[in-house]
Amino acid sequence: MDTNWMAHGLCAHEDPAVFFPNDGVGVIKAQRICRQCPKQEHCLEYALTNKIDHGVWGGESERARRRLIRKRNVVAAKAASKAARVAAKAGAPVADVDAVDATGTVEVG
Numbered sequence: 001m002d003t004n005w006m007a008h009g010l011c012a013h014e015d016p017a018v019f020f021p022n023d024g025v026g027v028i029k030a031q032r033i034c035r036q037c038p039k040q041e042h043c044l045e046y047a048l049t050n051k052i053d054h055g056v057w058g059g060e061s062e063r064a065r066r067r068l069i070r071k072r073n074v075v076a077a078k079a080a081s082k083a084a085r086v087a088a089k090a091g092a093p094v095a096d097v098d099a100v101d102a103t104g105t106v107e108v109g
């Protein structure tokens with residue numbers, strides 16, 4: 001995964017400790033910086049993809065990122081379940097399902 005964006009984040013000019021706060025006030029302080037950051041989207045995606053537990057990334061706290069990961073897992077599970085149902089209806093093995101998009105639309109190849 002590309003990490004070049006990290007050099008262009010606003011945190012590159014801050015004390016790293018700001019982004020690893022010990023309390024809610026510290027989280028809010030970090031989030032204020034992140035909200036102005038041009039790399040916020042990359043940063044959040046990086047943290048979610050790599051399941052980074054600690055710190056404020058992409059303007060989201062550790063707890064908020066855990067919630068986002070749980071939501072993604074639910075969406076992925078529903079999409080997989082739908083893919084299995086569609087494949088079963090079509091008489092195709094699940095391995096023949098080409099793709100499931102973010103809306104849950106299934107393509108069978």
Ligand code: SF4
Nearest residue numbers: 009011034037043058
């Ligand atoms: S969103 Fe926040 S933590 Fe991420 S690169 Fe920007 S300033 Fe740094």
